[in-house]
Amino acid sequence: MCRSRSAYLFLFLFCLLATPVFAAKVKLDPSNWGLEAGKECIKCHTKTSAGIVSQWQDSAHGKQGVNCMDCHQAETSDVDAIEHEGYTIATLVSPKDCGRCHEVEEKQNSGSVHVNAVASITGQRRFMTEVMGNPAFTAASCDQCHGSVVKVKGDGSLDSSTWPNSGIGRINPDGSKGSCSSCHGRHSFSKAQARSPEACTHCHQGLDSPDKEVYEASAHGRAFASQREQMNLHADSWAAGKDYAASATCVTCHMGAAGKLPSNHDVGLRSAWKLNGPVSERHHLVIFEDDTKMNLAESAPKPARGDLLKKVDGSEAKVKVLVPADRRRQAMTQVCLECHAKNTVSGFMQQFDGLVEGFNSQFAKPAQAIMLGLYEQKLLSPKPFDEPVEQTYWSLWHDAGVRARHGAAMVSAEHAGWQGMHQVAQLFYASFLPQVQALGAPAEALIKQHVLDQPEHQGWLQQADRPAWVLGVAEGKSTDE
Amino acid sequence: MNKFIAPEFVSRRVVFALVVSGLFGMLFVFMLIEFDHQTSTEAFCTTCHSMELVAEPYRQSVHYNSPSGIRASCGDCHVSEGLIAATLDHIIGAKDLYKQLFGPDYDNPVVNALHAPDAAFAARQWFKDRDSATCRRCHTQEIISGRRADTLEIHSEGAKGKTCIDCHYNLVHRHVPGQQVFKREAWNRMIEEEYKLEPGTAEKILKGEAAPPALTQKEN
Numbered sequence: 001m002c003r004s005r006s007a008y009l010f011l012f013l014f015c016l017l018a019t020p021v022f023a024a025k026v027k028l029d030p031s032n033w034g035l036e037a038g039k040e041c042i043k044c045h046t047k048t049s050a051g052i053v054s055q056w057q058d059s060a061h062g063k064q065g066v067n068c069m070d071c072h073q074a075e076t077s078d079v080d081a082i083e084h085e086g087y088t089i090a091t092l093v094s095p096k097d098c099g100r101c102h103e104v105e106e107k108q109n110s111g112s113v114h115v116n117a118v119a120s121i122t123g124q125r126r127f128m129t130e131v132m133g134n135p136a137f138t139a140a141s142c143d144q145c146h147g148s149v150v151k152v153k154g155d156g157s158l159d160s161s162t163w164p165n166s167g168i169g170r171i172n173p174d175g176s177k178g179s180c181s182s183c184h185g186r187h188s189f190s191k192a193q194a195r196s197p198e199a200c201t202h203c204h205q206g207l208d209s210p211d212k213e214v215y216e217a218s219a220h221g222r223a224f225a226s227q228r229e230q231m232n233l234h235a236d237s238w239a240a241g242k243d244y245a246a247s248a249t250c251v252t253c254h255m256g257a258a259g260k261l262p263s264n265h266d267v268g269l270r271s272a273w274k275l276n277g278p279v280s281e282r283h284h285l286v287i288f289e290d291d292t293k294m295n296l297a298e299s300a301p302k303p304a305r306g307d308l309l310k311k312v313d314g315s316e317a318k319v320k321v322l323v324p325a326d327r328r329r330q331a332m333t334q335v336c337l338e339c340h341a342k343n344t345v346s347g348f349m350q351q352f353d354g355l356v357e358g359f360n361s362q363f364a365k366p367a368q369a370i371m372l373g374l375y376e377q378k379l380l381s382p383k384p385f386d387e388p389v390e391q392t393y394w395s396l397w398h399d400a401g402v403r404a405r406h407g408a409a410m411v412s413a414e415h416a417g418w419q420g421m422h423q424v425a426q427l428f429y430a431s432f433l434p435q436v437q438a439l440g441a442p443a444e445a446l447i448k449q450h451v452l453d454q455p456e457h458q459g460w461l462q463q464a465d466r467p468a469w470v471l472g473v474a475e476g477k478s479t480d481e
Numbered sequence: 482m483n484k485f486i487a488p489e490f491v492s493r494r495v496v497f498a499l500v501v502s503g504l505f506g507m508l509f510v511f512m513l514i515e516f517d518h519q520t521s522t523e524a525f526c527t528t529c530h531s532m533e534l535v536a537e538p539y540r541q542s543v544h545y546n547s548p549s550g551i552r553a554s555c556g557d558c559h560v561s562e563g564l565i566a567a568t569l570d571h572i573i574g575a576k577d578l579y580k581q582l583f584g585p586d587y588d589n590p591v592v593n594a595l596h597a598p599d600a601a602f603a604a605r606q607w608f609k610d611r612d613s614a615t616c617r618r619c620h621t622q623e624i625i626s627g628r629r630a631d632t633l634e635i636h637s638e639g640a641k642g643k644t645c646i647d648c649h650y651n652l653v654h655r656h657v658p659g660q661q662v663f664k665r666e667a668w669n670r671m672i673e674e675e676y677k678l679e680p681g682t683a684e685k686i687l688k689g690e691a692a693p694p695a696l697t698q699k700e701n
Contacts, residue, residue, distance in 0.1 A: 043639050047631040076661050083659025085648050154671025156658035 026101045030065065033101065037087055038069025044085070055188040071097055080152045080173040091158060092150060094172035098180045108265035111293040115177040116312045117146040117169025127384070135161060143167055145203035147179060168203070192233035197224065200250040208276055210403050210415065215250065217412035223247035238263075241338030248339070258335040266293065270332040272325040273356060275405040278397040279364040280356045282325035288317035298325055348411070355408035355416060362457070363428050364397055366450040370436055373446040379439045389435040396427045429461075510564070517567040521556020529578075531587035535600075535654055542653045551619065558615045558653075559604070591693040594655070594672045595683055598665075601657035605646055613645035620645070 045068070046053045056062045061070075074081040074090035081088050095115075099106030109115060125142055129135050139148065139161050147167025151159035170179040183199045184190075193199055197215055205212030215221040223246060224231065230246035237243050239257040249256075254270060257263040272282050274295065283295040284302075286309060294311055296303070303309050303319045310316055329349070336345040371393055374380045380387050385394070404420025407413070433451070436443045451457045487496075519525055526532045536555075539545055544553045560570045586592050608616070622645070625636040640648075651657065658664075669683035676694060685691035 040639075043631060044635055047627075047629045047635070074662075078662075079664070079667065081662040083662050086643070088662060152667070154664070154668040154674075155656050156662060156664075156667075157656065 027103075028101050033070045034065040034067055035069040035073065037073075038067030040085075040087075041068040052187050055186075059188045059190070061187075061189060066101075078174065080150075080156065080158065082156045090173075092163070092172060093181070093186075094174050094176045095178045095180055096172070096174050096176040102180075105265045107291065109178055109180075110176070111287070111291055112266040113268040113295065114168045116294075117167065118149065118171055118177070119169070119312045119314075121146050147171065147177075147182075191235075191238070195231075195233050195238060195249055195251045195256075197221070197249045204250070207399050208402060210406050211250070211410070214403075214406045214410045214412040214415045217414050218410045220248045220410070224249060240335060245339060248335075253332065253335050256335070258338045261331060261334045268295065270328055270335070272329040272332070273353075273405075273409070275356070275409060276398075276402045278368055278401075279360050280405060284325055285323040285328060286319055287321040287323065289320045290317055291320075292317065296322075352408045355421070356405050359401060359404060359421065359424065363424050364401060366454065366457075367393055367396055367428065367432060369450045370432075370443075370446045373450075374436070374439065374443060377442050379443055389432065389439070392427055392431045392435055396424060396432060400424045400427060513564055513568055517556075517560065517564065517571060520571055521554065521560045521567070523554045526555040529581050529588075531581060531593055534588075534590055534593045538655050539653050544653050553619065557618060559607075561611065561614060562618060585689070586693065589693045590696050591672060591676050591678070591683075592686060594675070595669065595687055597655050598657045598663055598668060601650075601654065602660045602663075605650055605660070608646035609644055616645040616649075 042053050056068075061067075069087070069089070071093045072089045072091070074088050076088050078090055080090045080092055082090065095106050095110060099110075113120070121142060125138055125146075128138050128142060143162070143165055145167055147170030148162040148165040149171040150165065150173055151162045152173050153159050166179045166182045168179060168182040169177055170182075171177055172179075182203075183194045185193055185199075197212070201212035201215070203209075216225070227246040230244065231249070232238065232244040235243050237257075239259070240248065240252050241258060252258070254267050255264055269285065273280055274283050274297075282298040284298060286294045286296045286303065288294070288309070288311070292311065294309070296309075303322060305319055305321070307319045308316050309319055333345055333349070336348075340348075371380075371389075374389070375382065380390065384390055400420060400423035403415050404417075404424055407415030407417070407420045433447060436447055452461060523536065527536050532555075539555075544558070546552075556567075560567050560574075581587060585596065587596065622636055622640065626633040650659075669687075670680065672678075673680055673683050676696070678694065682691055686693050
């Protein structure tokens with residue numbers, strides 16, 4: 001079994017290495033596009049939506065003769081088909097439509113974490129709509145990044161509570177998942193736009209994935225801001241180190257071509273850690289026989305080839321390959337090596353892993369164990385956020401904890417430190433523990449079990465009489481010595 | 482003396498009959514004109530409650546509230562021009578009255594909405610068959626030039642083989658998709674959702690197997 005798994009791994013890596021270094025070219029013959037009917041559209045649309053037409057005309061699509069109908073054509077039987085000036089079209093263009101030409105990208109993307117962005121927040125979304133009581137909140141917020149479940153009304157129009165929407169995991173009327181225009185803004189579909197950090201950071205910023213803030217403060221972000229013109233963003237081939245070297249963008253590390261590593265629209269492929277959960281864990285990549293993929297925590301039982309496994313959307317599928325977290329880290333490292341020395345890269349990875357592991361063992365795991373204990377002993381009501389300690393716990397791992405871990409991943413000292421671990425510690429010692437303590441003796445027992453008795457916490461919690469200059473009350477006296 | 486001498490058979494009685502029938506004829510034509518006029522008004526059409534439901538969206542439309550001050554009333558669009566054509570339309574249209582009295586309960590908003598697509602398709606076909614003649618009462622295609630360059634071209638070269646209704650529909654009444662993409666099942670589900678009915682009720686109502694929910698239209 002072990003031998004066969006390594007054989008598959010080898011095969012997988014071989015496939016990774018054997019493909020070309022830049023994005024797959026469309027291999028279809030040009031006779032497949034430029035539909036006759038589509039030449040009519042701009043007669044009206046230069047008038048009614050001149051901006052769209054002008055973006056399209058300047059785009060690669062426009063120049064290659066790909067016209068409106070190539071993307072917007074529909075069959076009368078399609079649920080979202082509408083009759084428009086004598087033609088049957090659909091307003092919404094799904095990845096399935098794009099995939100008619102961009103087959104490789106569509107396939108890669110359709111197996112990525114991105115397309116499961118709706119399923120991955122089902123619980124949070126329900127909380128937002130049901131508990132906070134207003135579906136309009138989710139339509140204007142969650143769904144704009146994660147994607148809506150697009151609803152076609154019986155009269156063929158798209159329900160405004162679900163459309164317009166370009167969320168990355170949008171569930172489309174044709175059953176496909178995802179939205180290419182989330183990154184490839186319509187109707188210019190500019191390569192440069194998709195390669196720029198802004199393509200990602202319009203969603204990847206703020207509390208739950210503070211990538212924008214972290215990236216901008218990092219060396220990569222600073223170099224990009226000052227040397228954007230040297231990034232060769234419009235080039236056909238865009239391999240790190242070869243076609244550009246001024247800096248790295250989100251795409252560079254998470255998707256881009258680098259050395260022998262080909263570009264890949266499966267954006268989570270190279271990420272070994274899950275950084276935005278209560279406790280971080282490394283995760284394997286499961287590739288199913290239907291070519292969809294899923295992250296699987298390292299602690300979960302390792303599936304063998306052919307095993308049935310539940311997917312994110314609840315359906316079951318057979319496992320084809322398991323790519324271990326280490327391999328994913330290797331792929332990411334390969335990108336780094338285009339510009340950094342081997343030792344620098346491995347040193348950085350150790351610093352990154354060190355912070356995440358420390359966050360886990362010192363704060364995340366004890367806090368989680370205490371919370372579970374509080375619920376188990378019914379010291380808290382099952383309802384979330386109705387007790388102060390629940391809000392503190394949320395801020396601890398979600399706001400500050402996520403920030404700290406992302407700060408370490410992309411080297412922003414500010415976010416790893418003051419806005420990250422500093423706030424984690426502050427919340428843990430000054431809010432979380434006192435709030436737990438206030439719940440009485442059984443709660444205090446939980447603190448003893450999960451914190452005081454753990455070696456990580458014996459540093460200062462157990463030494464109440466040890467003064468420290470750091471607070472500022474005894475500055476200059478070096479009382480710490 | 483009068484050189485015109487009436488033939489023998491034109492007796493006084495005949496002259497009298499001619500004058501009287503002529504007068505009646507004129508009266509009849511005047512009545513027809515008046516009849517066509519009166520039965521083309523919004524006030525007449527909405528004497529049936531079912532038409533009140535259709536008139537609601539019309540009163541929100543630009544054909545009702547035009548900034549130019551012109552208002553198209555029901556008959557302006559739905560009754561042909563000319564005494565004979567208008568009268569014929571009204572005679573044929575009498576089937577609506579028959580259906581209103583003996584057909585499904587169109588006064589019920591649910592029944593009305595379920596039948597709306599069929600009515601829309603029939604009306605669109607009616608416009609198409611007449612080359613959108615009633616649109617052309619007010620709109621002269623040849624001089625539609627708009628404010629932008631392409632408008633003229635769209636309505637001349639671009640409109641070859643087309644008639645107004647081919648492009649300009651869903652302007653006044655409830656939005657109904659084009660017939661070739663219309664999906665009855667999806668429509669039924671939408672109406673059920675709108676009126677909070679169990680799925681499947683719409684089909685039963687259409688077949689007459691279930692009574693529509695007791696709903697009254699909004700009082701004006």
